[in-house]
Amino acid sequence: MSTPLLYALAGVGLCLLGLYGLIVYAHLLRKILALNIMGSGVFLILVALARRSGDSPDPVPHAMVITGIVVAVSATALALVLLVRFSAATGRNQLDDDEHSP
Amino acid sequence: MGAAMTEAGLFLLDLLLVLTLLCLAWWSLAATDLFKGIVLFIAFGLVLALAWVRLDAPDVALAEAAIGAGLTGALLLTTLSKLASSIDNPPAKRSSPVLLWVLLVMLAAVLGYAIMSLPQQAQGLADTVASQMGNSGVEHPVTAVLLNFRGYDTLLEMAVLLLALIAAWSLAPRAATSCEMDEALTVSPIVLALFRMLIPLMILVAAYLLWVGAHAPGGAFQAGSVLAAAGVLALLCGKRLEGRLAGWPLRLGLVLGTAMFVAVAAAVMVGGAHLLQYPLASAGKLILLIEAAATFSIGLTLAMLFSGQRPSRGPAS
Amino acid sequence: MWNSLSIVLIMIGMVFFIAGTLGLLRFPDVYTRLHALTKADNVGLGFLVAGLMLQADSLTTALLLLLIWVLVMLAGAGAGQLVAQAALQRQHPVAKSQDDGRGHD
Numbered sequence: 001m002s003t004p005l006l007y008a009l010a011g012v013g014l015c016l017l018g019l020y021g022l023i024v025y026a027h028l029l030r031k032i033l034a035l036n037i038m039g040s041g042v043f044l045i046l047v048a049l050a051r052r053s054g055d056s057p058d059p060v061p062h063a064m065v066i067t068g069i070v071v072a073v074s075a076t077a078l079a080l081v082l083l084v085r086f087s088a089a090t091g092r093n094q095l096d097d098d099e100h101s102p
Numbered sequence: 103m104g105a106a107m108t109e110a111g112l113f114l115l116d117l118l119l120v121l122t123l124l125c126l127a128w129w130s131l132a133a134t135d136l137f138k139g140i141v142l143f144i145a146f147g148l149v150l151a152l153a154w155v156r157l158d159a160p161d162v163a164l165a166e167a168a169i170g171a172g173l174t175g176a177l178l179l180t181t182l183s184k185l186a187s188s189i190d191n192p193p194a195k196r197s198s199p200v201l202l203w204v205l206l207v208m209l210a211a212v213l214g215y216a217i218m219s220l221p222q223q224a225q226g227l228a229d230t231v232a233s234q235m236g237n238s239g240v241e242h243p244v245t246a247v248l249l250n251f252r253g254y255d256t257l258l259e260m261a262v263l264l265l266a267l268i269a270a271w272s273l274a275p276r277a278a279t280s281c282e283m284d285e286a287l288t289v290s291p292i293v294l295a296l297f298r299m300l301i302p303l304m305i306l307v308a309a310y311l312l313w314v315g316a317h318a319p320g321g322a323f324q325a326g327s328v329l330a331a332a333g334v335l336a337l338l339c340g341k342r343l344e345g346r347l348a349g350w351p352l353r354l355g356l357v358l359g360t361a362m363f364v365a366v367a368a369a370v371m372v373g374g375a376h377l378l379q380y381p382l383a384s385a386g387k388l389i390l391l392i393e394a395a396a397t398f399s400i401g402l403t404l405a406m407l408f409s410g411q412r413p414s415r416g417p418a419s
Numbered sequence: 420m421w422n423s424l425s426i427v428l429i430m431i432g433m434v435f436f437i438a439g440t441l442g443l444l445r446f447p448d449v450y451t452r453l454h455a456l457t458k459a460d461n462v463g464l465g466f467l468v469a470g471l472m473l474q475a476d477s478l479t480t481a482l483l484l485l486l487i488w489v490l491v492m493l494a495g496a497g498a499g500q501l502v503a504q505a506a507l508q509r510q511h512p513v514a515k516s517q518d519d520g521r522g523h524d
Contacts, residue, residue, distance in 0.1 A: 002222055003112075003113070003116055003157075003228060004154070004157070004222075005217065005218070005222070006113075006116055006117065006120055007120065007153065007156075007157060008217045008248045009214065009217060010120040010123060010124060011399070012210065012213045012214055012217060013124050013167070014123065014124065014127055015209075015213070016206055016209060016210055016213075017124065017127050017131065017244060017357065018127070018131075019206065019209070020202070020206060021131040023202055024195050024196055024202070025131065025193055025194065025195060025196075026193075026194035026196060027136070027190045027193065027194055029136055029181065029182065029185070030131060030135075030136070030139070030177070030190070031195065032133055032178070033130060033131060033139060033143055033178070036143070036174065036379065037127045037130070037131065037143075037146070037220070040127075040146075040147075040150055040170070043162070043186045044150070044153065045217070047154065047157050047159050047246045048157060048164060048216075049224070049226075050157075050159070050226060051158060051225060052220075052221075052222065052223055052224045053223070053225045053226050053228040054223065055224075056158075056228060056231075056232070056243075057157070057159065058225070058226035058227055058228040058231075059228065059231050059243035059244045059247050060161055060226065060227045060231065060247050060251075060252070061226070061228075062159050062161055062244045062247075063161050063244050063247035063248045063252060063255075064255075065159070065165075066161055066162055066244070066248065066321075066323055067248070067255055067256065067259045069162070069165045069169050069170050069323075070165070070169060070262075070263065070323055071257060071259060071262050071263075072170075072174075073169050073170070073173055073174050073177070073265035073404065073407075074262055074263050074265075074267075074268065074407070076174055076177060077177055077180075077266060077270060077404075077407035077408075077410075078269050078270055080177055080178065080181040080410075081255070081269075081270040081273050081274055081410060082273060083181060083185075084181055084184050084185070084274075084410070085273050085274070086183075087185050089106065089184070091186070093185060093186070093190075094194060098229045098321070099183070
């Protein structure tokens with residue numbers, strides 16, 4: 001198996017892990033972690049596919065991923081501020097299940 | 103034979119890296135102690151930086167190590183300290199219905215099939231970028247894409263960063279008076295000594311990364327995140343912005359990057375070019391100007407996001 | 420000649436890293452683990468950097484490698500001290516020691 005393929009498949013694995021964690025775990029901090037891991041998986045697929053062009057890799061996906069990393073940290077910071085506010089307001093770290101809400 | 107052995111060894115290294123990544127991601131998500139989970143996530147980011155190096159993406163590796171692992175980790179840890187408890191034992195779980203597993207398996211199959219069916223060799227845009235490098239004003243392809251060919255994306259990204267901070271500020275409670283916070287904080291003298299030694303060095307490294315970005319891996323985002331790390335260190339040592347700097351000078355610093363970007367974009371339009379189409383003769387200088395302003399603003403914005411609250415404006419407000 | 424010297428230095432560095440990792444995994448308490456980690460890694464990285472400096476193609480690269488070593492040592496010293504202090508504050512037990520809260524921190 002070629003190196004780009006291996007890393008791209010690992011990226012798929014990370015995406016699935018993140019998606020599973022995002023849906024299954026209730027603690028909001030865990031959900032934020034899962035979202036970040038999912039994002040890392042997407043980045044890994046992009047950069048791995050950019051590596052297929054032989055000697056010098058395709059710089060466009062690299063630039064996209066650098067942009068993506070900065071956007072991800074901004075979104076994470078905002079999510080964390082929301083979490084702190086939510087936790088302070090309700091004293092809870094997880095959202096209500098749909099079944100319990102009216 | 104030597105080449106074949108190197109090949110096999112490198113493949114083994116790749117396999118090991120990939121497995122470590124998947125394991126760390128899983129352990130990080132499933133850890134009963136959230137603190138442990140975050141530390142594992144930071145380790146995940148650092149191993150991911152190694153993976154970027156193996157994929158010939160040193161720019162991404164720099165950004166990942168500084169932002170993905172470092173700053174995100176610091177943000178997560180400081181949030182955890184504001185929550186009531188770090189223990190979530192056993193991890194609160196929704197019952198995972200059959201539907202979820204069906205979805206995951208289908209997604210795995212589709213994504214796996216899509217990736218396996220892609221051609222093994224693909225030039226992508228590498229040749230296009232290489233042929234246009236002479237018109238970019240810089241010698242490093244990633245910087246050329248970020249600041250010239252796809253400058254529009256980067257401009258919007260600066261705006262996203264600013265928006266995130268505005269949103270965070272409007273949600274967060276205004277900071278308690280700064281004196282009160284500083285008293286509660288006891289900083290070890292060794293950390294203070296480290297702080298005094300590292301801050302000048304970090305500023306130097308940021309300047310170096312900014313300068314070197316024109317022809318080698320580096321650039322505004324990596325430099326900005328090193329500056330942000332310096333800011334985080336300063337915040338951890340109990341340093342706060344002086345009251346007279348926390349008002350409009352701070353806001354000016356935060357919008358400087360976006361403003362400079364927009365100003366340059368508009369200025370070249372006056373000269374008859376398209377948006378962000380730099381004249382060839384001054385492209386290098388314009389890119390450096392934008393990057394310098396962006397570095398400063400990125401560093402300041404990320405550090406402010408870490409502090410998580412609007413700095414108090416001192417006695418005036 | 421230089422090449423083999425470089426390889427030998429890097430190998431010595433790896434041995435220190437393996438020893439440090441073993442210590443981290445096997446030592447009984449926080450303090451001895453820190454000792455294994457910071458001491459062995461500082462020396463190990465020193466050898467590694469020395470070996471790599473011989474491979475560097477310019478003086479600048481060699482000096483940058485040296486700078487990395489100095490920075491890692493600084494960070495390691497700071498972080499090690501912080502972890503030890505946090506462990507003391509939480510009265511993390513010292514393995515095989517009768518006087519647990521020895522009063523000096």
